Amino acid sequence: MQDYRKLRVWQKAHQLAINAYALPAYLQEPKGWALRDQILKAAISIPSNIEEGAGRGSDPDFARFLWYSMGSCNEFESDLILGGDVKLIPGDVLTRLGNEVSEVRQVLTRLIQTVEL
Secondary structure: OOOHHHOHHHHHHHHHHHHHOOHHHOOOOHHHHHHHHHHHHHHHHHHHHHHHHHOOOOHHHHHHHHHHHHHHHHHHHHHHHHHHHOOOOOHHHHHHHHHHHHHHHHHHHHHHHHHHO
């Protein structure tokens, strides 16, 4: 078992989840509530799956949970785009968080490739 807190990908994903908590300020109206909940669930799921996979006893299990994190990255990004398209999330916030999730995805991709070798 490895200490997930030392993994660069977890650190970036954890920071992304923290930054996602600023989004509810833009999603206060009832029409934004479902999107707010969905975005936060996806944001929390990214580091959570990395944590869970790191605690597994094998590389195949770890890789599987890293792939779950990748799916949550995609879900988070898609929800962000939707929030921007329906004018609930400002463009600058959308760009900043979009860049962060892209960074997480890049580091995650490299780790998956390493673990699956």
